[in-house]
Amino acid sequence: MKSAFPLAAGVSLMLALTACGGSSNSNNASSSVVASVASSIASSAVAVVSSAPAEEVVSSHSSESSASSSLVSSQSSSSSLSSSSALSSSSISSRAVSSAVLVISSQASSMSSATPASSSEASSSVESSEASSELASSSSDASSEAASSSSAAGTANGWALVWSDEFDSADIDRSKWENEVNCWGGGNGEFQCYTDDPKNSFVDNGILNLVAHREHNCGPATNQEDPNYNPNDVSVCKPYSSARLRTRGMADWKYGRMEIRAKLPFGKGLWPAIWALPSQTVYGAWPHSGEIDILEIFAPGHSDFGPENEVHGTLHYGFSWPWNQYSGAGYTPPANVWEEFHTYSVEWEEGEIRWYLDDHHFATQTSAGWFTYYWGGQQRGYQVGSGAQPFDELFHIVLNVAVGASFLPEPEPSGVFPQAMEVDFVRVYQCANDPLTGKGCATIGDQATEVVGHAPPADVRAEMSLFRDGVETLQLEDKDGAPVTEILTPGFYPDAGTVVSNPAYADGDQTLWDIQFNGAGSAFLTSTNGLHFGDNLHSRVKNLGEMKFDLRVLSIDAGAGLRIKLDSGWPNLSFHEIDVPPTGEWSEVSVRFYTMEGNDGEAWRPTADYTHIVNPFLIEPIRGNAHIQLNNIRIVCLADVNGGCDINPIPEAVNLTETFDVFNDDVDALWDFGLGIWQTAGPHVVTAVVDADEPARGKVVDVQFTSAAQNGIVFFQSTTPYNATALQAGTLSFDINVLDYGSNTGGLVVKADCVNPCSSGDIPIGRVGENGWETITVPVADLVAGGLDLSKIDTPFVLLPLWGQQQGVHLQLDNIRWTLP
The missing domain is CATH 2.60.120.430 (Galactose-binding lectin)
Structure with a gap:
């Protein structure tokens, strides 16, 4: 899903990696955010959010990418188009469907034979043990209330139902939904493994449950779209399990109204989301082909990450990460989203996307505020998209509950688990008035926030x-x-x-x-x-x-x-x-x-x-x-x-002639790149600046190395090299407190770099800091002997546990400095 940036409070940054995508960040890069709070609307609040553009530059360049003429792609049987009891079947037959409007490829029989799921594998006995006993009671009460609540807008204004799942069967309909199975972390350092275990996703009393459990779980290191994906891989382990379902390969749509009625989980560190991704990355990997976040909320019920009941609707698009763009709006409904079912919707037409909660229209964004900068191939090179691109292709629906992320704290040990997102129905409509563009069926509110977004860059x-x-x-x-x-x-x-x-x-x-x-x-x-x-x-x-x-x-x-x-x-x-x-x-x-x-x-x-x-x-x-x-x-x-x-x-090195700090309560201004990490795969290295247990010490750097299968380092760096030859006879010193050595027996290593690949090489320091804070001193002459060029230092401090012995190491650093003799 989503993003590797730290976020300002209340800001949506769902950096969802698309089917072919993948990104790993090696430092805590931040993205500035503009957030404003609109006037109170019916006892609700709306907040507009937008990523700061990397550089706003601007025009449009026509794309030769062909837009698909098909509006709906489905590999499920025609029975998946049956009307729910809450909707008249005439709403389907009256939409004048033609082959140019609705394309259905019936492959139900072949898919069912290849699908391993069966009612016995997802039996109620499994579901009823832990998950049902703790979750089904609320589902049972909510089912009648939720099922009877159907969107008026869904049947008004010419919207025609073309696909739905009312979750009336005993099990998840495998002709409509695929479980993603991986411990990849979504590109955001998330703490859960997604599984297809029935305890993480099941249907009970007409409600789909996606359930997060606090439990040790191991699985594949990559997502299904990665060419190296291996379903039998168990190389990555996480402390939580959860579920992520999608319609990709079974049903997807270009333009229309997507409507999902759900009740969200409650808890710090939880990240439930309902969203849509492109089924074919026509404009390239995430975010070039776009992402539509219908609903997401960070830590529902907790105010440490923005208003506790604020949901977000967001678009992702633009340049490659970390220059990518996003924009959207937040909305706080009168009733808590974890206590009641609400209907979350988007209306998507050519050049415009609108967001709704319980048919309250709270935000609109147009193509004047989005764009794509995509690769046109070896002959054409980079292209600036035009018109509705990238939101002019087939998208599929994704439902998931993530736990934690690099910018979202892990749930507290006392947090209550399991936690579930309960879904009553998922419905997709298309505009019978103009199916090709989706125009002519808009449900317009008079107080919706106009999301400005980011104008296309000038093609200069x-x-x-x-x-x-x-x-x-x-x-x-x-x-x-x-x-x-x-x-x-x-x-x-x-x-x-x-x-x-x-x-x-x-x-x-x-x-x-x-x-x-x-x-x-x-x-x-x-x-x-x-x-x-x-x-x-x-x-x-x-x-x-x-x-x-x-x-x-x-x-x-x-x-x-x-x-x-x-x-x-x-x-x-x-x-x-x-x-x-x-x-x-x-x-x-x-x-x-x-x-x-x-x-x-x-x-x-x-x-x-x-x-x-x-x-x-x-x-x-x-x-x-x-x-x-x-x-x-x-x-x-x-x-x-x-x-x-x-x-x-290459800038000339600035001379450093006096003792200088690297970290003392904060990263010194000399090292403007800041505190960084590098890891063979994430998430593995987790860093934070925290208050020390000893108040007199102030702030310290807290570092954890979490994975047995990965390796990584922590470092401080400058974008400009420095000439530190004056400190030839000096020392590098730092305070260290190792809270846990985990699996490590060989101790720690320090080093310094002089514009990669120039380096001091590894300096082993052993198992230091085991009994509390200890000051370590390394002669600069030892760094030079290992290959450090003092005339161009850009990384004055690097630390790592011995390679291959990093899992469970937890340490703190303070008072890192180079000192003249």
Whole structure:
């Protein structure tokens, strides 16, 4: 689902990773939020929320992506379209369904034969043991009340019912719903494993129950859409189990009214949600293809994360994470959402989405406030979407109860479990007045909040030319605006026999770079002093940029390919294998930086360091030989406010000549990247700045390493390197208190870095701090002996438990500083 950002109170940030998506963040990056509270409406409150745009820049560019003409895709049998008792069947027959309006593929028989679920597997005896005894009593009372409450808007204004589940059968209808099974964490560091165990999801007395339990559970490390997904994988374990159901692959819709009647769970750390995701990521992985949050609430009944009864409706769209956009509104109904059933709805038409709670229209957003910036392929490169994109494709419904997240605290030990989201019905309508656009059936309230959102960026591109009819000389500016000339030099490896490179090849009125690869090797453009593409998380080049060049393949071995690389010094490089264009023809090739893979020459696959690029362009053949020609090699991105790509000289190191703090009650301002983590997979490293048990000590850094299967580190970093040669004879010191060593027997390691891959190497310090606070001192000379370059320190402190022995380690840090002798 959702997001890896810390959130301001009351803000929706459902960073749901789509079917093909996945993101892992390596530091506690924050996203600023605008929140305003509208006037009281019928004893309710509405709050507008919106993510701060990475850079608002703007226009639209037409997409050649074809919009699906089908409005409904269903693989369930036609019986799934039957009317509920609360709705007249004539509302279906009167909608004048045609093949252009409603497409139904009946595959019920084949799906049922392949579906392992059966009534015996989800038997009432299993459900009635723990879950039913604690939950079913409320379901029983609520069933008659909820079932009798049908949305008036659902049958008014020309809305026609096209799909529903009233949960009248004994078990979950497997022709309509799929359980997701994984312990992935949703990209947000969530604390639950999603299971298909009947105790986590079942039907009782006409109510679907999605139940979170406090229990140790292990399962797959990835979601079902990951090509490496293994249903038998049990490598990740979590302290909670829960359920997440979806209609993907069975039913999805383009435009219409989605209506869900539900009662939500109660408790700190709970995160129930009702939402919709694109079934096909036409515009790319999350968030490029969009997300519609119909309902979500953080810690219902608790005010430590915003108003305790405020629900949120939100859209996600825009750039790649962490530059992604989101916007929406909060609404507080008169009755608590965990005490009563409420009906949560969206009406979705071309270019407009509206949110409702019990038919109260509380928010509207139009396409003027959303956009997508998506990858159009190797030939077209990045495109700025237009019109209703990305909310113009088929979406499916998702129901789930998450527990905790990187920005949401875990439930308290005294919290009551199990906790359930109870769902009375799910209904989908489409507008009979104009099924193709969904327009003409709107239910409009006169006090709904207009969500502004984020306007599409101007489609203005900035370029930095590296080679155009010859090698370019770059004209840059330093941080003070002074001009800096950066020389690029063409090079090749290994020798003139294996690689024959001519960067001044004359071809009519053009000067080309002609390269003959007679074996394994590479050709590249080297920067004399290096280039700074921004920090590794928020780089404009990385997030919004692409490498473009003209390529003519004169010859290439059968089965051979070509790789493009970005290189910051071995082993820190990133690559992408391009589709080889037709031989003998000139083709413009685009390669996006964002999806470049890490170096496959190393087991841990390090990537290019965007703060210190040595070779901004490198090309090499793989699996054979090739003869190619190149021209017009350039870096292209959406222009920033200054009309550029934010490519600069590597900043000169600032001199540090006195004792300096890294952390003392807070991260020192020198280390502007702040407190960060890196982990092989998440969630594993959990950090927080907390009050020490000893009041006189003030604030300390609390660090927990949670997983047996993962490894990670905690560090402090600056986006600018510092020259600390004056502290050559000094010491690195810090206070440490280890609350629990968990599975660790080999102790801890510290180190310091000098713009990756430059590092001191590991300095073992053993099992320190076992008996309370202890001060550790490491001579700077030891760091230098391990390889630290004091002239360019950017990471003055790194700590980790011994690799492979990290589960259960819980420690606190204080008074981290470098001291002059």
